[in-house]
Amino acid sequence: MxxxxxxxxxxxxxxxxxxxxxxxxxxxxxxxxxxxxxxNSANLVDIIIDAEAKYDIEIDYDSADKMVNVGTCIDxxxxxxxxxx
Amino acid sequence: xxxxxxxxxxxxxxxxxxxxPAFLHAIQNGISGxxxxxxxxxxxxSCQVAGMPAFDWESLKTKNYISEVVxxxxxxxxxxxxxAAAMDAWADSGMGYETDEPRWETGCVFGNxxxxxxxxxxxxxxxxxxxxxxxxxxVVEQAMNSGVTSYISGRLGLGNKIVTNSSACATGTQAIxxxxxYIKDGYAKRMLVGSTEHVDTYxxxxxxxxxxxxxxFNDTPEKASRPMSITAGGFVPGSGSGALVLEDLDxxxxxxxxxxxxxxxxxxxxxxxxxxxxxxxxxxxxxxRCITEAMAMAGVGPDQIDLISGxxxxxxADRQEIQNWxxxxxxxxxxxxxxxxxxxxxxxxxSAAGSIETVASILQIVHGFVHPNxxxxxxxxxxxxxxxxxxxxxxxxxxxxxxxxxANFGFxxxxxCLILSKYNK
Numbered sequence: 001m002x003x004x005x006x007x008x009x010x011x012x013x014x015x016x017x018x019x020x021x022x023x024x025x026x027x028x029x030x031x032x033x034x035x036x037x038x039x040n041s042a043n044l045v046d047i048i049i050d051a052e053a054k055y056d057i058e059i060d061y062d063s064a065d066k067m068v069n070v071g072t073c074i075d076x077x078x079x080x081x082x083x084x085x
Numbered sequence: 086x087x088x089x090x091x092x093x094x095x096x097x098x099x100x101x102x103x104x105x106p107a108f109l110h111a112i113q114n115g116i117s118g119x120x121x122x123x124x125x126x127x128x129x130x131s132c133q134v135a136g137m138p139a140f141d142w143e144s145l146k147t148k149n150y151i152s153e154v155v156x157x158x159x160x161x162x163x164x165x166x167x168x169a170a171a172m173d174a175w176a177d178s179g180m181g182y183e184t185d186e187p188r189w190e191t192g193c194v195f196g197n198x199x200x201x202x203x204x205x206x207x208x209x210x211x212x213x214x215x216x217x218x219x220x221x222x223x224v225v226e227q228a229m230n231s232g233v234t235s236y237i238s239g240r241l242g243l244g245n246k247i248v249t250n251s252s253a254c255a256t257g258t259q260a261i262x263x264x265x266x267y268i269k270d271g272y273a274k275r276m277l278v279g280s281t282e283h284v285d286t287y288x289x290x291x292x293x294x295x296x297x298x299x300x301x302f303n304d305t306p307e308k309a310s311r312p313m314s315i316t317a318g319g320f321v322p323g324s325g326s327g328a329l330v331l332e333d334l335d336x337x338x339x340x341x342x343x344x345x346x347x348x349x350x351x352x353x354x355x356x357x358x359x360x361x362x363x364x365x366x367x368x369x370x371x372x373x374r375c376i377t378e379a380m381a382m383a384g385v386g387p388d389q390i391d392l393i394s395g396x397x398x399x400x401x402a403d404r405q406e407i408q409n410w411x412x413x414x415x416x417x418x419x420x421x422x423x424x425x426x427x428x429x430x431x432x433x434x435x436s437a438a439g440s441i442e443t444v445a446s447i448l449q450i451v452h453g454f455v456h457p458n459x460x461x462x463x464x465x466x467x468x469x470x471x472x473x474x475x476x477x478x479x480x481x482x483x484x485x486x487x488x489x490x491x492a493n494f495g496f497x498x499x500x501x502c503l504i505l506s507k508y509n510k
Contacts, residue, residue, distance in 0.1 A: 016157040042222040046158065049221050 001081060003029075006074045013050050017043045029071030051077060057084060087269035091508055093342040094178025094330035096170040096279075097444045100136030100323050100431040104173065109448050111430065112456040113481050117307035118431045119321055130290060132298035134306040136323030136432035138166065145169065149182070151240055158223040160204035162324070163197050166437070167233040167281030168240070170326035171195065175241060175277065178330040179342055184242040190336075192245030192273045194263045195234045195328075196256035196280035198436040200227060203285040233281055245273040253495030254396070255353065256280045257327060257439020258503050262351040264331045265503075274336040279328030282437035289322050297400060298322065310399055310433075311460040312426040313407070313468050313477060317399040323432030327440030329447075344508045346447045349488070350383030351503040352376075362498040367402070369409050375500035376413035376492060383504035385488060387414040390422045392455055392489040394446045397426035398433045404467045406494070411471060421472035422490075423482065429459045439493040443503060446489045450507050455482040 001009075011024060018024055018037040033039045039047070048064050051057075051073075057080035059067075067073045095105055100118025102108035111118070118136045125133040141147075145165055146156040150172045159165065171193075172182065208224050211217060226232055231249040238247045246267060252259050257280035264276030284292075292298055299319040302309035310321040337344060354375045356368025380387060393410055397403050410424070411417040427442045434441060449455055461479050468477075485507075492502040 017154055019152055019154050040154070043154075046221045046223070049219055052219075 001078065003074050003078065006077055007070065009054065010051070010070065010073055010077070013047060013054055014039070017047055027070050029069070029074065031070045033068060033070070055081060057081060088271060089334035090265045090268045090331050090348045091334050091337050092329050092345045092348065092447055093332050093337050094174040094176070095345065095444050095447065096173025096177060096328045097441055098138045098140055098166045098170050098325045099441050100138050100325055103138055103140055105177065108444070109452065112427065112445055112448065113454060115457040115459045115481070116430065117310070117459060118323070119306045119309050121303065121306045124286070125289070128286070128290065130293045131296070131300040132293055132319065132321065133303040134299070134309045134321055135284065135289065136321060136325070136434065138325045140166065140169070151236070158221070159227070161201040161227040161232055162204070162283035162285070163201050163281045164227060164233050164236050166283060166324065166326035167195060167197065167279070167328070168236055170279055170281065170328035171237045171277055172240065174279070174328040174330050182241060187242050187244030189244040190274035191241070191243045191277065192247060192264070192267060193234050193238050193243050193277045194248045194250055194260045195237060195278065196250040196252070196260040196436050197230070197233050198251060198253070198256065198282055199288060200230070200232060201283050201285055202287040237277065241277070243277065251436065252499045252501070253497055254433070254435055254438055255493045255495040255499045255501040256436035257441070258351070258443065258491060258493045258501035259353045260440065261329060261331070261348070261443055261503055262353050262501055265348045265351065268331055268333050275330065275332045277328065277330055279326060279440040280436045281326035282435045283324045284322040284435065292322060299399060308460050310429050312397040312399040312429050312458065313403050313465055314399070314461055315463045315465045317403060317465065319400055320398040320428065321432035323434035325431070325434050325437050325441055327437060327444045329440070329443065346450050347506045347508045349385060349504040349506045350379060351501065352378035352382055353499070353501040354378070355500065356498040358498045364498070365496055366498070367494045367500065368498055369405060371498065372406070372409040372494060372500050373413045375502050376410065376490065379490070379502035379504050385504050387416055389488050390414060390490050391486045392446070392449060393422050393424040394442050394489055394491040395424055395426050396493045398428055404465060407468050407471055417472055419473045421476045423455045423476055423478060424472070425456055425458050425478065427456070429461065439491070439501065442493070443491050443505070446491045446505055450486045450489060450505060453483060453485050455484055455486065457481050
């Protein structure tokens, strides 16, 4: 999967957790999940769980800590996908 | 002399009507909300009927009770009912939901019995399957007893006392009484009060096993809840929520709020599980004291009570409850006040009973009527020996109701009684 493909899928994973739908439509790798998308910090856990299910990967605690903006989310997901491959 | 406390908003999720207009229509026309539950038949329950609100779960989102983000992952049925009733009461009192600043003057006392066990079943299965990591962030807030108050107060930014109370079937009346006391004593200007209950399959099953549920009317569910009748063979579990906005009278007048009624006072006590009281049975001395103290706190004499909204669940405790009212009021026979049991229409919604029945009592005060007791074609002679049959109406009576007494009695031998009045300047 390319980074763009992952980003498009990631939008769907994030969608239920943000009320800022306009921002979601125009996210880029710098978009911050909490500051820009106004996601409740407790919900980051839910996004990680949903991402694990969607990509059939496991995201360990250390990797999860890195997932603060869209770019680092894509980094972690592509890393885990590569490990699986 | 404490502050006067008035009711400025109401909301309800009842088995026979969701929202005040539907509920008012139902109680004026004696419409039952009891339905046959096929699932309970499959589970070999003795009682297979229940009062379940026709509640549109999506309405939590579409009616803007909560945001889509909060809605996503909300599983607790009790929380959903409570949110809907509370938000409706808030809007009914003429206030908007949104605020940037906490509303420091407003608190919340909302009660419930237990978290939604059906929703928690999924949690138990995941943990047992060594998948606790997959539970996510939304379980704790819905498992905690204070889930319902947390959701309500968070939605509205309530910044005063936030209390979750639980006292079995006395929960609802007790919540309203606690809110009243905070305002009367000057701790808050406004309190959003009420209670919620979802009798899930597991709680229902436990009551079924106690053999206290109505089991002979599974084919005719609307007939199954029969308070005070000779065929009253147990109660019918119900679910739902009732909510009220209580305000300091001066505070309400200042903002030009519509005033439905006044809470004059009340009492909450326990029979101590002594003198005949047990975990499951009321000590009559405690009940009589509770009613007497409620009238004293309200400054109301027994002769002023126009309406009793009874607990009257349709068990063999009904006769003793009527006897206790007679003792407390010193009124029996032809002199007994008009008395009704909303449970004949909606069953017994445990923690929610008191708040739904209080909403019903206030509607009777506001609209000048006494709702019928349905399924009362075969009165228990042990009850009609004590009070005149005409005091237990089977048809709606149009009549001015100035003062109503609303009481509930619960497991643990706990009692609560409210005295409600028409608002007089």
